[in-house]
Amino acid sequence: MWRYLAGGVAALLMVAAGWMLFSSRAGTEPVLPAMPQNAPAPPPAVEAGGEAGGADVPEATPRTREEKRFGRYDKDRDGGITNAEYLALRRKAFAKLDTNGDGRLSFEEWSARTAAKFTAADKDRSGVLDAAEFATTAVKRKGKPRCSCPPARNADEDD
Structure with a gap:
């Protein structure tokens, strides 16, 4: 019985430590490590619309799932999907059959x-x-993994 009590106390201590660690970092800025004296200077910072070293930084545009799917089919990137492009992904599966x-x-x-x-x-x-x-012929489905734990001991053996 004392093992259950010790386990419960240990779990509560771990939760409290995690909560304290999380709450102490929630409102602070990330701390940068101290740079050694002989370290090279960091590269110049790039403003939101600025330049670094005279080159424009390209911006990534978020694409929707349908735009990505359209891009997979549009092989020649002309903005349209031909019948041949539409069927190209199916040809390999057909050829196997x-x-x-x-x-x-x-x-x-x-x-x-x-x-x-x-x-x-x-x-x-x-x-x-x-x-x-x-x-x-039934489909073999992966079941939940069974516990490979040793059998439970009696309470009388714990003392």
């Missing part, structure tokens, strides 16, 4: 992954999946 390279997808090519899954699950090669075989 078009196994015979004739430029047309048959149902068999389109469903090749599913057919391979069925064949792998049909252990007895009967062409029919029974309940046990069908259960192997």
Whole structure:
């Protein structure tokens, strides 16, 4: 029981220390480290619209998600998306599925992954999946990691 009490007190102390550290830095300016005597001079500061060394500093403009998506499709950057540009991102995926390279997808090519899954699950090669075989086709989802902690000890052992 004393371990729970000690753990609770330690947690409260950590929260209090974190709060004090956060509140002490919340209103202060960042402190710059002291520069050594022989350190080189820092580069000249750049004003919001000024120049540094005679060169204009480019400003980044925020882009929306749709503007970024439009930019990915508009390969020649002419401000318009042609049919060829629109379909270019899909051609690679299509080429993977078009196994015979004739430029047309048959149902068999389109469903090749599913057919391979069925064949792998049909252990007895009967062409029919029974309940046990069908259960192997379920999508494998990652579950929550299980705790690898040692089993809990009895309260009698703590004394």
